[in-house]
Amino acid sequence: MSSTDDVAMPFLLMSAFEGLADAVHRELERAGYPGVRTTHGFAMQAIGSGCTSVELGARLGISKQAAAKTAQSLEELGFITRTRGPHDRRERILQPTPRGLEMLRLSALAFRREVEDWRTRAGDEVIDATLDALLVAPRPTRRVADFPVTGV
Amino acid sequence: MSSTDDVAMPFLLMSAFEGLADAVHRELERAGYPGVRTTHGFAMQAIGSGCTSVELGARLGISKQAAAKTAQSLEELGFITRTRGPHDRRERILQPTPRGLEMLRLSALAFRREVEDWRTRAGDEVIDATLDALLVAPRPTRRVADFPVTGV
DNA sequence: ATATATGGTCAACCACGTTGACCGGAAGGT
């Protein structure tokens, strides 16, 4: 049994997430990718090989308007292109650029390195148990995230 | 070893946190405490038995202005009082009301119940290992949280 | 007594989300 009160769990989860995200954003900044926010990473993951704003909103569990705003910011960062759909001229297909894919690759590298450090502190069995636990953790109502969190 | 890619860790942490928070907010809503946001819970925890806005900002790792806004919203919810300091007439002491303390108590109950359910799904050893892991997780730069996460 | 440090507030701004209204292209029914 652990000495930590269960009621501290949410705070610890939050803190660990922010700690990982901060480390990755520092690394991206250093590697020539400044101004990347948490939202951008999630959205790029959700876009995958390409989709529309409406689909992006559905995948992230947010409104299509919010998804469109995020897409616009991704475009300004040079991470995606927005091209007219060939069959349906209403839609704009969001597709990752090489720079966008590279950002994702660097993020994944940084995340893995950070978790690797964490493993040396906590032990492999403990981190593996953590991953197992998180898979059956309570799910939020919004943010369905029905997209694969890929290895990139 | 776990079958989950380490790169999914941040997403899983985030999702677990939101899942717990959602459950607690639903419970609070049901118990007659509507409109409680994540910020309010963190701030109430940070206030503890009482402190000033500046101190609250320091504890949460945010600016004093942001802390003052949160305090104002807590006052409107009836969770704290803001009284002039007896020795220093500049300061306003933020102190939890009985309703504020009751909200914290209900939150703690709901969090414990939710983690208890989680324990039955994942197993005690796995959750204990998770708590151990989270204690040595990467720390965010901001949000120092040098206040005790109390059992209430 | 004056200078400096500190608690609090106001105002403007940013990031990220919401809802409501609307335009225009696609699709279906008659």
Added chain:
DNA sequence: ACCTTCCGGTCAACGTGGTTGACCATATAT
């Protein structure tokens, strides 16, 4: 072909939780 309905996208206004800068008023140190 035409009209209606559906749906992708955009615009505008707003809410929340942060930021920084300027400022006032009170404490405090010299």
